[in-house]
Amino acid sequence: MSVVVSVLVLTAFVLVFGAGLLTLAGFLGPKPKYSNVKESPYECGLPGQESGSTVISVRFYLTAILFILFDIEIIFMYPWAISFTDFIAKGQGLYALSAMGVFLFIFIYGLIWEIKSKALEWE
Amino acid sequence: MGSDVFEISVNFVKMAIIFLMMVQLVPVLVWVERRGSAFIQNRLGPNRVGPLGLTQLLADAVKFIFKEEFIPAKSRWFLFYAAPVLSLVPAALAFGCIPLSIPIHVEAFQMLGHSWGPYRFAFQSYEIGVGIVFVLGISSLAAYALLTSGWASFNKYSLLGALRASAQMISYELALGLAIVGVLIIYGTFDFREMIDAQAGPLSFMWLGHEVTTNWLPNWGIFYQPLGAVLLFAAMFAETNRLPFDLPEAEAELVAGYHTE
Numbered sequence: 302m303s304v305v306v307s308v309l310v311l312t313a314f315v316l317v318f319g320a321g322l323l324t325l326a327g328f329l330g331p332k333p334k335y336s337n338v339k340e341s342p343y344e345c346g347l348p349g350q351e352s353g354s355t356v357i358s359v360r361f362y363l364t365a366i367l368f369i370l371f372d373i374e375i376i377f378m379y380p381w382a383i384s385f386t387d388f389i390a391k392g393q394g395l396y397a398l399s400a401m402g403v404f405l406f407i408f409i410y411g412l413i414w415e416i417k418s419k420a421l422e423w424e
Numbered sequence: 425m426g427s428d429v430f431e432i433s434v435n436f437v438k439m440a441i442i443f444l445m446m447v448q449l450v451p452v453l454v455w456v457e458r459r460g461s462a463f464i465q466n467r468l469g470p471n472r473v474g475p476l477g478l479t480q481l482l483a484d485a486v487k488f489i490f491k492e493e494f495i496p497a498k499s500r501w502f503l504f505y506a507a508p509v510l511s512l513v514p515a516a517l518a519f520g521c522i523p524l525s526i527p528i529h530v531e532a533f534q535m536l537g538h539s540w541g542p543y544r545f546a547f548q549s550y551e552i553g554v555g556i557v558f559v560l561g562i563s564s565l566a567a568y569a570l571l572t573s574g575w576a577s578f579n580k581y582s583l584l585g586a587l588r589a590s591a592q593m594i595s596y597e598l599a600l601g602l603a604i605v606g607v608l609i610i611y612g613t614f615d616f617r618e619m620i621d622a623q624a625g626p627l628s629f630m631w632l633g634h635e636v637t638t639n640w641l642p643n644w645g646i647f648y649q650p651l652g653a654v655l656l657f658a659a660m661f662a663e664t665n666r667l668p669f670d671l672p673e674a675e676a677e678l679v680a681g682y683h684t685e
Binding site: 326369 | 435436439440443447488489490491493494495505508509512513516517520549550551552557583587590591594595597598601602604605606608609612613614
């Protein structure tokens with residue numbers, strides 16, 4: 302509980318610090334003189350062609366979701382890694398290793414299946 | 425936070441000092457990087473302001489404060505301001521749970537007519553039992569700040585750069601996570617404090633049945649897991665979008681990525 306309070310307090314402190322720096326810059330810096338050209342989004346120098354929110358391919362998000370899934374599967378290795386030395390001390394090291402081997406086999410088999418089903422290809 | 429007023433206030437001050445210390449580190453590290461890359465490339469680097477150019481970054485910081493604060497017309501102005509502030513938070517929170525020294529024990533003492541009990545102050549902002557998992561989780565929040573900054577500035581270079589940066593952060597977290605597994609196996613704990621305690625003393629290991637102790641090497645985890653250390657450093661460079669992995673800021677294509685505006 303106290304750790305949560307500490308983290309929240311530090312977050313608030315950092316936010317106030319950053320906002321303070323920004324407002325300080327706003328007070329001390331010269332006032333911006335706005336004009337049409339200056340306000341337009343930065344492009345290559347010609348009059349702006351395209352709006353800032355371009356369409357992003359859905360495949361990008363699909364690939365990102367696959368990466369997130371792998372990330373979560375990696376997190377499952379952590380409790381195993383923590384207790385691995387305990388397993389060795391009890392003489393069950395081979396059992397723990399083979400259990401993780403089965404898990405990793407499924408993990409890598411999933412990756413191969415993804416490649417085979419062309420989920421990672423970008424046309 | 426603490427049990428009484430004294431402990432709570434000390435913890436507050438400690439938090440603020442550790443955060444400000446981290447902010448102070450930034451100019452020094454930038455100086456090391458600029459100067460170091462200059463020596464590697466047979467240049468001089470910043471050497472005008474102060475001894476060896478050490479105060480160059482201080483001058484830069486003052487200059488940045490006196491710069492004009494400007495919002496592009498179509499940008500979402502609140503998020504445009506919020507993004508740099510948000511990007512501070514994960515860094516500060518992750519740095520906060522790294523222990524910088526051994527804890528300080530304060531004996532019980534009398535002050536203002538009260539007796540203040542014995543205290544133990546850890547040299548970190550807060551002690552978290554699952555430190556490594558906390559750092560991993562918090563540091564992946566940085567992707568939100570990048571995406572916010574790219575999306576809020578309403579510029580296609582920024583948006584593409586932010587998308588690349590977030591994709592890179594997501595993908596290299598895999599390598600980061602896998603590199604840490606070896607450390608977890610060796611030390612059997614998530615806690616930074618216990619890990620650091622386990623690294624005290626000279627390096628000693630079992631070699632062909634006898635215990636070998638070297639007096640000239642410390643008992644650091646990098647000697648047990650050199651491959652993990654190399655992977656971790658590479659993944660860290662990629663996570664922070666530093667130079668070999670600077671795809672999000674590819675200057676030829678994206679101007680400056682998510683910080684164009």
